Amino acid sequence: MTVSKSIESMQFASIGRRALLGASVGVCALIGANMLFAQTPPETPTGQVVVGLSQEPTAFNPLMAGIEVDETIWMQIYSPLWYSGPDGTLLPELAAEIPITENGGISQDGLTWTVRLRDDVTWHDGTPFTAEDVKFSLELINNPDFRAGNRMGHELIEEITVTNPHEITWTMREPYAPYLALLAATYMVPRHIIEAADDPHTALATAPVGTGPFTWGARASGDSITLNANEDFFGDGPYLERAIFRYIPEQTALYAQFRSGQLDATIGSGIPANYFAEAQDLPGLVVEAVANPSLEIVMPNLEHPALQDVAVRRALFSAIDSEAIIEAIYYDLHRPNVSFAPRESWAYNDALAPHVFDIDEANRLLDEAGWEMGAANVREKDGVRLAFDISTTTGNALREQAQQLMIETWRAIGAQVSINNMPAAVIWGDFYRLSQFDTLLVGTAFRTGMDPDPSNRFLSTAIPAQGGAGANYMQWQNTEADALLQEGIVTFDMDRRREIYHRLQEIARDELPIIPIYQYQLVEGRKEGLEGYVPNINARHNSWNMREWYWAQD
């Protein structure tokens, strides 16, 4: 196997036309503003920033299970070996350089990895950071008694050797290309603290210690988390003395606090789409739409007697007025995307046939496939009625409107669809994971960390309802897709991987295991004068570079 192009595989997003036009409009504006005012960061950490979040970060051990908002805190307190910049380039953090074949970091067969580490890093309590910490962190993830959040990739590690305090080497059972991307979101934990604790699960729960740009300050449970500048941070920054993350559960209230100046920035779930237009005109505030990798899709259960027919899925896709949904319901915020990959991904196939809303075409497809109009204007074939439920989480008014719109247009092709919405904890329980739904309206991503590999979602061996261990809740089974996915995982050559994922997107576009509607954009806002904010589609939260944020001096 050749790994010669592996350096390129670190490019998770295409740098160029698309990126510039899309996600990085904000970046350009920012660079422009910086040039105009020639702002520079302060010499010593100065001032504070208050960031509003609509969920509360509660999990502070980065190797345990957490949701997006928990990672917001992990990014500030802890460090990964490397992380991904907005253009997809991997940037070394605790590692001295990114391991590739050329520098001997990854062996030709992809099985032996060697990582050289920085020698100037200390934990927040002053203890030096060494390769033993990396070894400990990776072994903790695989420890059967530890409630690790995610073992994907890590479980392939066979043996870890610390060659010297600043170099570590490990061997893997099989080559696994997405592991580079997964490590970009794997934060290292302090061995000396967890080993000394009674219980590794609670060791970092109240007073996390990391190597990151901010140190733990205080937490007011249910209200806020205060972080302080780590003045001994090994990288650039931090330029802020304090960062406060404030939990505001209600989105309208979050927006009200931002509007009234109580918050300096609202990122992540941010500002609801219906306030987008109004928010852009607010004086003293900068509000913009930023790209997000999540896709809004209708997820069909392919074991459903009607939905297993590909003609039905094609007809349903044809009969969704995506344009109207985006324009009329989401205030033109989101962007069409018929692929499972985000438009910014280096693996995105932009040659896929676009979506066309066409009721007649949908009716033609169903007629052709033998679905005949039966009683009460509902089509039937071999005794199966074209009737099913569509479910989503309750309490999302815009999504409920989108459901209504879809049901309307689907009725015109003889499909009888009922809404069956339930609270999030119910939807995402067995209902989702054991594929008990008919169709789900859901926003989700089909990749592995920042890597375009969707095998966890698409492999036929990844169906939990059929004893699999992945997240293929549609229960999609396709032999060609399986072969492509398996090749993609073990291939380090970027050009070949791109071919693989392009073909996979063609298959998915044709077979519609998921019915795509749009790719998300989020509305994020900040006060004028807060410099350094750069959206990053390859990070799980746009506070990823908070260390570089600072207030403009007047």
Added chain:
Amino acid sequence: MTRFLIGRLGQSLLLLWIVSVVGFAILHLAPGGPMSQFAESGNMTQADMDRMAEQLGLNRPLPVQYAQWLTNIVAGDWGVSYRDQQPVLRIIFSHLGATFELMLTSTVIAIFIGVWVGVLGAVWRYSLFDSVATIFAMVALSIPTFWFGLVVIWYFSIELGWLPAGSRMTPGDGSFANRFHHLIGPALVLALVSTAIWSRYMRSSMLDVINQDYIRTARSKGISEWRILTRHALRNALLPMITILGLQLPNLLSGALVTETVFSWPGMGRLFLDSINYRDYPTVMGILMFTAILVLIGNLIADILYGLADPRIGGRAR
């Protein structure tokens, strides 16, 4: 009194046990579970979630899980939150202050205004004041708190800029003035509804009293109306209010779900809602038991106070 107390304690323990069984069953039988939120993001595999469920003991039979929980709580171990990895009691106590601050303020406002509106409404029955107060109370009781809270935020925080749009204090500023400033909005919203309730209770209680014979007797003796009101009528009319206050006591510490959410108030109501959404079983059970204990204590205190204030009841209690 001792026998009364022992009897009540026995009853209370039985009630607590029933609450725990019912609460545990409903909570665990409700669809979904602590792994749901991880499934949503698609970042965790089914293997990861199955392993975690196994490690947390979620796959064991429900009676076994309940027995384990009961054994622990009897021994004083309220468990560790799935969400925070912290002891449940510590989490509950960390939210009590905020809730107590908010609920006490709004209850004091509500009692003070409500009692007087009720008294005057009864005294001047069918007057313009009474009609306005009655209409106001009905409107206040009918307004959804959620909507009213948002209106208050919109008008006083965004349009006028007088009040902060939520939260308990400005970060880095915990001064009394700052806390008070943040308290005004949510306390007024909460007080609106309870003022209405208190005024209605007080009005009917007062009406009962002022039509009694002894009031007529007092009046015939030539005692001034003010003196009749404060010395004779109010004292008796306030008696039933003790029971209501006793029933209100648990609210002081259990919080207000809606108002705390709208005003981002880090109290018990908010914690309860978040824990339920997360299916954080140990915390939800902890809050449930904590609130149940408060209700029982509140009732007990009301009974004792009532006994002290009214000799007729006191005699029976003994």
